[in-house]
Amino acid sequence: MFGATKDFLGKPAPAGYIAGLGRGATGFTTRSDIGPAREGPTEADIARLQEQAKRKAAEDGDDDDERYQDPDNETGLFNTAPYEADDEEADQIYDSIDAKLDERRKARREAREKEMQDKLNKERPKIQDQFADLKRGLNSVSAEEWENLPEVGNIAGRGRKKANFKEKFTPVPDSLLPRAQEEMATTLDAQPNGLATPAPGTMTNFREIGEANKQVLGLRLDRMADSASGSTTIDPKGYLTDLNSVVVKSAAEIGDLKRARLLLKSVVSADSKHAPGWIAAARLEEHAGKLTDARQIIDKGCQECPKSEDIWLEAARLNSTDNAKKILANAVKQIPQSVKIWLQAVQLETTVKTKKIVIRRALDYVPNSVKLWKTAIEMEDDPNNARILLARAVELVPLSVELWIALARLETYENAKRVLNKARSTIPTSHEIWITAFCLEEANNKSVEKLVAVAVKQLAVKEAALTRDQWLEEAERCEKNAFIHTCQAIVRTTIAMGVEEPDMKSTWMEDAESAIAHQSYGTARAIYAHALRTFPHKKSIWRRAALLEKAHGTHESLAELLARSVQSCPQAEVLWLMSAKEKWLGGDVPAARAILGQAFEANPNSEQIWLAAVKLEAENGEHGRAEMLLSRARENADTAKVWIKSAVLERQLGKITEALQLLDQGLEKYPTADKLWMIKGQILVDRGDNQKARENFIKALKSCPKSVPLWILYARLEDKAGLLVKARSLLERGRIHNPKTPELWLESVRVELRGNNPQAGKILMSKALQECPSSGLLWSESVWLETRAQRKGKIVDALKKSENSAHVLITAARLFWSDRQVEKARSWFLRAEKADADLGDAWAWHYKFEVEHGDEARKSDLVMRFKASEPRHGEHWQSATKDLKNVGKSQEEMLILAAASLPSNTVP
Incomplete structure (x- = not known):
């Protein structure tokens, strides 16, 4: 590999070749490249050239050619002229003009510069701008995620293939080793108090070093032990306490x-x-x-x-x-x-x-x-x-x-009076001392009415009078301390302070509501009492006071209040009815009859009083008296409700023929009374005469096209007869006459479900939610149309869109119930009760839940709240209460029957 000879070695370089030019190097020229240097000018030549330049400049007469003058620099033109005050003023004027022009162009120039900068930032954004959103996201990174981040290693060139170079070893001459030993020995000898210089060739004794370390460790351990007794001198508790007191801190x-x-x-x-x-x-x-x-x-x-x-x-x-x-x-x-x-x-x-x-x-x-x-x-x-x-x-x-005040509380009555009198003379602006005196008088069975009036006057003289709201707060505080008479006296004396006569009633009603909100029922009762003394013929005040007594008073106090109310307001039907009902609930039926008799005398043509008397007789088994009362009511108070009640009573008694006759007579007088048509249609359906029932519903829809229950009853009749198409068309016609009606849409969906068309039901449900987006009835049903896995997401949307409807809250509770989350289900049932206490289905579902998962205490508490609410609406609740088999049963029995009629909560 290294033995091969390169072909370019030994050859001349190409023309113009510069070594390292590709790496950025620059070439240079040596004397050998350009030859020997020439001689420069001598001193005589330089002097001669300078002399020629001076003669040429003298001949021209100007040192500077105007071709080379700077047009913006006038010093060269007027450097010889004097700079006077007018010149300075002119320069200032020109400078101010330039500044003004520059200021006028400043906005456009800055806008143009900003636009160019924004354009540049968009074309070439900075790295920090590109990762700005990621930087903001670092705020949500937890400490555990920071700790789990992997360490960043050097991965540069990890994928590259390393060159396979051979390692080169250069042997060291043996002469270097003795020389290095000698230099090391010389260095050690030069140190003062150092160790002895080891001889050449000696080795380090690691065994002695190890023994020395052991000795040092032993000395440290001996400090912590008692050599005499052999037992440790460390206090374990103190030692642990010292360890706990050590605070480990980070470097930051x-x-x-x-x-x-x-x-x-x-x-x-x-x-x-x-x-x-x-x-x-x-x-x-x-x-x-x-x-x-x-x-x-x-x-x-x-x-x-x-x-x-x-x-x-x-x-x-x-x-x-x-x-x-x-x-x-x-x-x-x-x-x-x-x-x-x-x-x-x-x-x-x-x-x-x-x-x-x-x-x-x-x-x-x-x-x-x-x-x-x-x-x-x-x-x-x-x-x-x-x-x-x-x-x-x-x-x-x-x-x-x-x-x-503390001293007065520890003294006897006579001494306490002296103490408070002395305190009043010492601190005449203190209302607390006066209120303590009120409470002292009440505690000793003394009248406080006059003392309260004196206190208000005295404080006003001393310019320390309280406002009306402050006196009411003190009255509430006295009530909390069980001084009711003092509370009432304060209210009677100060309730009218600073209130104009036209605003008295509204202001006092607001004060009473505020006291009830603070759970100061005695104060609210005193306010109502004073308001009734001022406005004895206002039935709204009597009704509010009666509701307060019913919720937070006794049966005797309520009866006494209602007795006074009907005497003051004999034309108030609601007060007569409340009074009679309280007597009835108390078990005194004759007294209730007597009250209704007095009500007849005061209101001979009152529909509500006639119907209340009929209900009283019917509920107590006096059906003959009830029929007689209804007969008289049809003559004296001829209304649609009286005819409806008459037909219902005859139907309950099994007199179907008489009921149909009454219905026909009532429909001749009141053809737009949809309940008369519905009762007649139900009777005909129960008798099995579907054709006459159809004819009845057709006539009814012509007279009452806006009655939603009539459309639903007619559609159910056709659905039971197997005419699904006709039921569907009837509901479509009903939605045309009554747009945006959730009940009609819900019945259409259920018709499809009963006809084994779940896909069509879902399509109808989606259309229904588009037309009625806030209907809790539809959202509740739509949750059950979803699969089990999708219901939780659907219920969240339902709660948002339906504004916490009671129907949706019941559905949410049922979902928690099916998941065995008992406490959550109970809390959602309670929410449904508070959202709509008049919805009987909410009470029925809650009672069914408590029967399965609750105890007797919870059930009894639920029944008490249910009786106080007296619900009247709800699909399952109305079907149970209007069943002829359940006539005459108590509220608690109706609640049990309604809960038993509910479907099972284990929905697939």
């Missing part, structure tokens, strides 16, 4: 500590009387784990800043309890008026006796500190001692309202 943190230490050192050096600097320096050392250094720094700070209470408290914190006591003892010598130092000294004591000694010593130095007096009083277990201390405290701190 150590650098930060060093910089902070230098900075704080400069702070305290610049101003040694600056206490925060000493505190910060001590805390820095504490953070670094150097508690001893921290104590030394804070001790020095105490010496430099003896009047700073913060630095003394910091020193006490950094030291042990015994040392802290000594430090605080020195502190109170320097700052005897510091309440914080005295309180800290009290906390360091372990026994009550020593605490009392310290706090009383503190009171000797700071007798006007409320905190010290309160601390001393709290330590007393004996009320007599506390009363003595409070008596002394109010003498020394007469402007402390808290101390006066």
